[in-house]
Amino acid sequence: MKLYYTPGACSLAPRIIACEAGLQIEYDKVDLKTQTTASGRDYIRINPKGYVPALALHSGDVLAEVPVILEYLADQVPGTRLLPKLGSLERYRVKEWLDFTGAELHKGFDPLWTAPMPPKARQLAVGHLQRRFAYLDQCLQGRSYLAGQHFTVADAYCFTVLSWSRFHRIDLSDHPAVTAYMTRVSARPMVKRALQAEGLMAQA
Numbered sequence: 001m002k003l004y005y006t007p008g009a010c011s012l013a014p015r016i017i018a019c020e021a022g023l024q025i026e027y028d029k030v031d032l033k034t035q036t037t038a039s040g041r042d043y044i045r046i047n048p049k050g051y052v053p054a055l056a057l058h059s060g061d062v063l064a065e066v067p068v069i070l071e072y073l074a075d076q077v078p079g080t081r082l083l084p085k086l087g088s089l090e091r092y093r094v095k096e097w098l099d100f101t102g103a104e105l106h107k108g109f110d111p112l113w114t115a116p117m118p119p120k121a122r123q124l125a126v127g128h129l130q131r132r133f134a135y136l137d138q139c140l141q142g143r144s145y146l147a148g149q150h151f152t153v154a155d156a157y158c159f160t161v162l163s164w165s166r167f168h169r170i171d172l173s174d175h176p177a178v179t180a181y182m183t184r185v186s187a188r189p190m191v192k193r194a195l196q197a198e199g200l201m202a203q204a
């Protein structure tokens, strides 16, 4: 398998899960501006959507969309706790967090990447995210990870997206459970390994 990624982008989440699951996969860095990979390939021919991540399988098929790639990777190593058993309520709960992270958090950051932003528009986008962070903060009180006491694929994704707050100078100090969560996740050895591999350790 090969993961197409861009350092610090949402493709960090599948890298974290590959590390946590002990999966040996290859990586190919994508330059999103030129749509070429470090190995010299035209990325649009690999993923016509033009965004990362994409996961090339041994079969030659290519999977896209973060939640799907995360689910696929975790399913390669059953019994790790990264993803509960198929059909269980716990699994749907993890998927609920994956969807929340994708639709409400990840896409909430989208306007901030399209610089330059007028101050009023930025204030609206940040205000919207702050409301989502407040909900997250409530949920994280008294639990270590999103779905309970075990780290799951949803945490890899949520951590990745929340880490963009620092880049965009979004203050998380009103959300102490969220900041404690970020510290907890970034202390995991396999998360550190993934961050190191993408040259992000100083920002963790």
Ligand SMILES: N[C@@H](CCC(=O)N[C@@H](CS)C(=O)NCC(=O)O)C(=O)O
Pocket (backbone or CB within 6 Å): 009, 010, 011, 032, 050, 051, 052, 053, 064, 065, 066, 067, 102
């Ligand atoms: N729905 C997609 C979103 C992926 C996405 O937004 N990727 C960003 C990086 S975090 C990207 O590659 N953006 C460049 C672009 O959209 O052209 C997924 O879940 O994989």
